[in-house]
Amino acid sequence: MKKKVFLISGGSSGIGLAIVAGLAAEGHQVISLSRSREKIKRGMKQYPDLENKVDFITGDISSEQDAENVWKHVAEKYGVLHGLVNNAGVLTKGTMETISVEDWKFTLDVNLTGPYIITKALLPLLKKAGSASVVNISSVAGLKPGTSVAYSVSKAGMDMLTRFLAGDLGPYKIRVNSVNPGLVRTNIHLDNKVVADRESYEAMLDKARPRYPLGEIGEPEDIANMVMFLLSDDAAWISGSIIPVDGGVMVENDLIPPKK
Numbered sequence: 001m002k003k004k005v006f007l008i009s010g011g012s013s014g015i016g017l018a019i020v021a022g023l024a025a026e027g028h029q030v031i032s033l034s035r036s037r038e039k040i041k042r043g044m045k046q047y048p049d050l051e052n053k054v055d056f057i058t059g060d061i062s063s064e065q066d067a068e069n070v071w072k073h074v075a076e077k078y079g080v081l082h083g084l085v086n087n088a089g090v091l092t093k094g095t096m097e098t099i100s101v102e103d104w105k106f107t108l109d110v111n112l113t114g115p116y117i118i119t120k121a122l123l124p125l126l127k128k129a130g131s132a133s134v135v136n137i138s139s140v141a142g143l144k145p146g147t148s149v150a151y152s153v154s155k156a157g158m159d160m161l162t163r164f165l166a167g168d169l170g171p172y173k174i175r176v177n178s179v180n181p182g183l184v185r186t187n188i189h190l191d192n193k194v195v196a197d198r199e200s201y202e203a204m205l206d207k208a209r210p211r212y213p214l215g216e217i218g219e220p221e222d223i224a225n226m227v228m229f230l231l232s233d234d235a236a237w238i239s240g241s242i243i244p245v246d247g248g249v250m251v252e253n254d255l256i257p258p259k260k
């Protein structure tokens, strides 16, 4: 791949960090955008060599002011953007009856309005690339109801954003696709207090595993591989696609007995 400039939101942890590491290993200029310095430090324990290679910046994707600062930073330092991965996201618990309005709004703000705000802010730099790729990290929970109403709705909205933008931005040679992961081992459940501790997290994974035809839950690299393909010129004619990367969980149904 020709050396390019990519911005990954939520690049300090989990799936985003694996994408950042993969792109940096190919020699690209990678910018990672996330909120807390602590999580960046935690990520660097996993990938110590990234500290000097990657431009780790801080900001909240759901803040218009932060998005403008990000645009300024990228414009002044690099002048162009070849790819954007809208990966940053949060997870909140709750059904219609149990979720608070505050949690509902927070989830929609970060997972849906955030990608809209940051994509809009960076659009002039994506257009400048002449040919660019946007990848939205959605979820299988956006394709069929998951365990959190706000999360599922936010990801279903993100998939429509993908389809809409693919049509809107195609004339600028900007491709837009969704990658919809199944359950992947990251920090999202613990950091967002969806499970109380590591023991409950492992118990949750053990319970989920038999529902996956391939018999395993995912690793961040499983998702990063697809994202890197969609960012590359090999995916030059792919736009508006919603692509599950999920160990086959989308074909799970009641007729297939779960593996013990």
Ligand SMILES: NC(=O)c1ccc[n+]([C@@H]2O[C@H](COP(=O)([O-])OP(=O)(O)OC[C@H]3O[C@@H](n4cnc5c(N)ncnc54)[C@H](OP(=O)(O)O)[C@@H]3O)[C@@H](O)[C@H]2O)c1
Pocket (backbone or CB within 6 Å): 009, 010, 011, 012, 013, 014, 015, 016, 033, 034, 035, 036, 037, 039, 040, 059, 060, 061, 062, 086, 087, 088, 089, 090, 110, 114, 137, 138, 139, 140, 180, 181, 182, 183, 184, 185, 186, 187, 188, 189, 191
């Ligand atoms: N793990 C799974 O099972 C799974 C399954 C399907 C889909 N996904 C999706 O995959 C994406 C990545 O999730 P993950 O599992 O890798 O989670 P993670 O380990 O918790 O990482 C989330 C990243 O997003 C950043 N972030 C959160 N809110 C942000 C905001 N408002 N502005 C900027 N950055 C923000 C976090 O850093 P700060 O908190 O410091 O900002 C962190 O870098 C999410 O969109 C998630 O919904 C995950």
